[in-house]
Amino acid sequence: MAGGDLKLARPYATLAGTLDKALLEGLTKMGFEYMTPVQQKVLTELPTLSSDCLVQAKTGTGKTAAFLLPTIQNLLQGNIPPRGKVGILVLCPTRELALQIAKECDQITACLPRKMECHTAFGGTARASNLKKFLGGSPTILVATPGRLDDILGEKEVRDRFDSIKTVVLDEADRMLDQGFAPQINSILKRIPPKSDGWQGMCFSATLPDRVNDVVKCVLFPGYTSLSTIDPNEAPTVANVPQFSITVPSIKQTFAALYVLIQSEHKQNPKDFKAVVFGTTANGVGLLYDLFQNLLPQFKTFELHSRLSQTSRTKTTNQFKDAASGILFASDVVGRGMDFPNVGLVIQLGLPSSTEQYIHRVGRTARAGKDGRAVMVLFENEAFFVNVNKTLPIKPYPAEIISDLTQYNPTIEQGFMGVDEEAKAKAYQAFLGYNKTYLKKLRLDAKGLVQLANQYAEAMGCPEPPLIEKRTVGKMGLKGVPGLRIGSRREEAS
Numbered sequence: 001m002a003g004g005d006l007k008l009a010r011p012y013a014t015l016a017g018t019l020d021k022a023l024l025e026g027l028t029k030m031g032f033e034y035m036t037p038v039q040q041k042v043l044t045e046l047p048t049l050s051s052d053c054l055v056q057a058k059t060g061t062g063k064t065a066a067f068l069l070p071t072i073q074n075l076l077q078g079n080i081p082p083r084g085k086v087g088i089l090v091l092c093p094t095r096e097l098a099l100q101i102a103k104e105c106d107q108i109t110a111c112l113p114r115k116m117e118c119h120t121a122f123g124g125t126a127r128a129s130n131l132k133k134f135l136g137g138s139p140t141i142l143v144a145t146p147g148r149l150d151d152i153l154g155e156k157e158v159r160d161r162f163d164s165i166k167t168v169v170l171d172e173a174d175r176m177l178d179q180g181f182a183p184q185i186n187s188i189l190k191r192i193p194p195k196s197d198g199w200q201g202m203c204f205s206a207t208l209p210d211r212v213n214d215v216v217k218c219v220l221f222p223g224y225t226s227l228s229t230i231d232p233n234e235a236p237t238v239a240n241v242p243q244f245s246i247t248v249p250s251i252k253q254t255f256a257a258l259y260v261l262i263q264s265e266h267k268q269n270p271k272d273f274k275a276v277v278f279g280t281t282a283n284g285v286g287l288l289y290d291l292f293q294n295l296l297p298q299f300k301t302f303e304l305h306s307r308l309s310q311t312s313r314t315k316t317t318n319q320f321k322d323a324a325s326g327i328l329f330a331s332d333v334v335g336r337g338m339d340f341p342n343v344g345l346v347i348q349l350g351l352p353s354s355t356e357q358y359i360h361r362v363g364r365t366a367r368a369g370k371d372g373r374a375v376m377v378l379f380e381n382e383a384f385f386v387n388v389n390k391t392l393p394i395k396p397y398p399a400e401i402i403s404d405l406t407q408y409n410p411t412i413e414q415g416f417m418g419v420d421e422e423a424k425a426k427a428y429q430a431f432l433g434y435n436k437t438y439l440k441k442l443r444l445d446a447k448g449l450v451q452l453a454n455q456y457a458e459a460m461g462c463p464e465p466p467l468i469e470k471r472t473v474g475k476m477g478l479k480g481v482p483g484l485r486i487g488s489r490r491e492e493a494s
């Protein structure tokens, strides 16, 4: 692990006496010979291992171990709770990330003489068996997504397991404290012991926009320690990742641009070509996966998004983590935190939901000091993203690949022949829903949005715009907008 943002810090061996030797043994087995800068900062600059802190470090630089090590060491230094009581609660935004953190936790504690159980609680798995395992075990550490934890804290038996809590960690803290999760976080904080009982709060992320400072006080004491390994004058994205954007004249060319871009990038890095392609909606990602299985059968392809069962999401996550090569078509369910080793390229198709999300997606490559590349494919209305994000080092894509994309129309049309109409209809509807929230930024009115979506449908080879239910149109606030075909696809099919 070297290079880039990971100018290596001190060897872990220098922490003999500070970190329990069994933890040092675990780290050696993991191949963590040196601390990364964020791990060194947290382990050597916090006033005490149980101090409250707000920590910022770039993507892929080892924040997981940076919060697990001090908190576990703190328990081992005489603060271990009674058997079966949760000492450390880690909250994170996605199920896959919870599994990943728990796995790293088990590796770190593997050599402890007395097993320190780390449990998980996240949606998509059977609630009863999740609860039975938790209550039947002796969880010292729990890694959870807010929804499921908030749900099971409704049971008194579960609440009783938190009466000796020592530390609450928010990983991807800016995401955990945004309006999407805030209600569940607040509900959870009301049902574990109050902050005045003195438990430690820790917030970690690669991005900490100013608004976070107003909301961290729900978990951090005033006077908490702020640590950062990011120089305010440098780009917030991880250093050794050249970033490019391709702007095509209209939405209709985005599929061809992606088709040509993947082959152009593969040609430059044919060995172990491992890429993540982000789309803006789950159904849009599912459509890309279906399309590119037909267009580029020479690549192993994977899909990950919220329209899949948790079982298949977990299976695909593990497969892509282990894959030497392949292309993962993904939504933002894996936009943050997910560690897929040796991803060399991140492509983003369509407007990222925020600058922070762009940074986290790029952070799926160039991890642990490795190199990577990032390319964004936008159509004209979305091109503003590059202009309003001057701190991002995004340059125009070097090759003139967009010079004549129309020559690929027959290929793309052929590829869409193998994609079922319902998948296209769902992607069309999701496209409307997603881009409706960005009308102002896209400089579109509702009519213009529908025209854009109908071009998107045409590009998929739909002979006419797919039918969309009246109540869906109402919910989207598009009632009466010309260009929509109102009706039920079920009836059309029968």
Ligand SMILES: Nc1ncnc2c1ncn2[C@@H]1O[C@H](COP(=O)(O)OP(=O)(O)OP(=O)(O)O)[C@@H](O)[C@H]1O
Pocket: 001, 031, 032, 033, 034, 035, 036, 039, 057, 058, 059, 060, 061, 062, 063, 064, 065, 205, 206, 336, 337, 338, 339, 341, 363, 367, 368
């Ligand atoms: N000290 C270390 N030595 C070697 N490898 C390490 C070390 N610390 C972490 N790693 C590896 O670096 C990769 C990134 O670690 P991690 O996922 O914790 O990064 P992160 O900062 O949390 O990223 P993100 O911001 O995307 O969540 C992982 O593969 C991890 O195993």
